[in-house]
Each structure stands twice: as structure tokens, then as C-alpha cells.
Amino acid sequence: MTERKLRVLLLFGGRSSEHSVSCVTAAGVMQAIDRERFEIVPVGISRDGGWTLLDQDPEGWALNTGKLPEISTLDHPVHLSTDAQKTSLLAYSESSVTDLGEIDVVFPLLHGPFGEDGSIQGMLEMAGVSYVGSGIAASAMGMDKHFMKVVFEGAGFKVGPYEVITNKQWLRDSEASMKRCENLQYPLFVKPARAGSSVGITKVDEPSGLRAAIEIARAEDPKVIVEQGIVGREIECGVLEGRGSN
Structure with a gap:
């Protein structure tokens, strides 16, 4: 059979x-x-x-x-x-x-x-x-770049400097939201918090480009993450749960 x-x-x-x-x-x-x-x-x-x-x-x-x-x-x-x-x-x-x-x-x-x-x-x-x-x-x-970082930090991993701008924060006071990003060193990478495939991501080399980059990211997700650029190697790996794992 x-x-x-x-x-x-x-x-x-x-x-x-x-x-x-x-x-x-x-x-x-x-x-x-x-x-x-x-x-x-x-x-x-x-x-x-x-x-x-x-x-x-x-x-x-x-x-x-x-x-x-x-x-x-x-x-x-x-x-x-x-x-x-x-x-x-x-x-x-x-x-x-x-x-x-x-x-x-x-x-x-x-x-x-x-x-x-x-x-x-x-x-x-x-x-x-x-x-x-x-x-x-x-x-x-x-999927959420912000919560992912929170989980990593909670597990003891180091993450790069970043700021999160929520929809409410941006609509209430966009200038204050951008001012928080002054703590980060350029270049910055502005991303939709919950999107992938590089959609809506902008590299920003100077403060004059920050607002436009945030608006581009917001077109994909009202929650935005602004990350400080890091020089280093990018390593990808697949993680598969083994048989009998809890």
C-alpha cells in the first residue's frame, strides 16, 4: 500500500x-x-x-x-x-x-x-x-523591532542605541519626538517598527533628513524606531526547534 x-x-x-x-x-x-x-x-x-x-x-x-x-x-x-x-x-x-x-x-x-x-x-x-x-x-x-529589543535586553543581550516614536507621541509633538533622537549619533536608520523586507527604511546622514524619513516609515506603520548606525559584521542564522524540545 x-x-x-x-x-x-x-x-x-x-x-x-x-x-x-x-x-x-x-x-x-x-x-x-x-x-x-x-x-x-x-x-x-x-x-x-x-x-x-x-x-x-x-x-x-x-x-x-x-x-x-x-x-x-x-x-x-x-x-x-x-x-x-x-x-x-x-x-x-x-x-x-x-x-x-x-x-x-x-x-x-x-x-x-x-x-x-x-x-x-x-x-x-x-x-x-x-x-x-x-x-x-x-x-x-x-515582528516588532521595539519589543524584540526589549526581550533581548531582558535576556542580557546588548542592543544598539535607539528611540521609539509612537503614533500618539508624533501627533502630539513631533518636534519633541525628533529632539529625543539628538542622543543618537549619525548616520541613523529610520524604520517602521512592524514591517520587513527593507520597506519604508531610510538611512539619514544629517538632522535635516530626519522628519521626512519618519514620515516615510509612518506610511508603513505609525510606530517608528530610529536606530543609531553600527559598524560591524551582519550575521544571519536559522533557528529550528529540535524534536522533543519543550
Whole structure:
């Protein structure tokens, strides 16, 4: 008897400004995943939040097409249905509902708000759906550059000098908010606190450019972090939870 392949729902696109980056990530996963072991079910989320079943061909979501990939149509709308026994993917129209089969696990490939920040993880937790990656708290803290630094400092790690400007602080007194940044040495890096893929980030070399940089960051997130530049090596590493870990 042939063992059934694990059905993995790849969830990508999303409502954030990193929509296209998420599609490119999905193309990479489609190319790398072992099709002998896993059956993939690509589901895209459009910028307005609709879910749709998509083609399994990674070429359509890669950058080599000459334009940024975009999930713009909902030709095959779907949603997840869960009960105590299983999670199923359902396709629906005005006149019918079709069961597209059981889903074993969701692989969220969303970038930015509404996906990478614990929101989709919370939805899946509430529905009792298994998923890949960090949980709600780790996702939320890892997405927020301010809270991430607070957690690191609490664990005894050193972090670079920074200031946080909240929406209320900026609207109440923008001059006072910028004055706090005088404690930092230039160049500064002004970032949306809860965004990624370098979206909304500006390097500022002198005080005259600070206000405009903050406004650019605020277009992505009303909470802004201003970091003092640091000269040094940048080291990236992946962290995977081992089997049997608590």
C-alpha cells in the first residue's frame, strides 16, 4: 500500500506591502520542497484579503517573469473548514461548495502585517489547524523591532542605541519626538517598527533628513524606531526547534 503524501497548504501573498516578496518566497518553497514526500496546495491571499487556489508552477511566482508577482484575481475562491476530526479545503461559488480534500498542515509564507506578526498564527490556533513556524507570541515579538529589543535586553543581550516614536507621541509633538533622537549619533536608520523586507527604511546622514524619513516609515506603520548606525559584521542564522524540545 502506497503511503499517502502529507498535504501542505502553502499560504502566501497577503494584505501587506510585502505581498510580492511573499509570492517570491512561495516560489522558492515550491522549487525546493520534496514532491515525493509532500503534496503542495498553493493558496494565495489577495491584497484585499480574499483566498484563492493557485497554480503549483513556481515560475509564475518568481522574479524572472520581468514583473513583481501579484495575486490579483480570485478565480477559485477557497476557505478552510475544520472540525474535531480534520481540516479540509473547500472551494465555493454562488451555487455550490466542493471539498478539495484534507489539509495536514499549513505553511504560512506571508510577510509583514496580517501574516508574519502572529495574526495568521492566531487564526490557525483558534481553528485547531497545524502550521509551520513560530507561534503567536514569538511571531508578534519578532515582528516588532521595539519589543524584540526589549526581550533581548531582558535576556542580557546588548542592543544598539535607539528611540521609539509612537503614533500618539508624533501627533502630539513631533518636534519633541525628533529632539529625543539628538542622543543618537549619525548616520541613523529610520524604520517602521512592524514591517520587513527593507520597506519604508531610510538611512539619514544629517538632522535635516530626519522628519521626512519618519514620515516615510509612518506610511508603513505609525510606530517608528530610529536606530543609531553600527559598524560591524551582519550575521544571519536559522533557528529550528529540535524534536522533543519543550
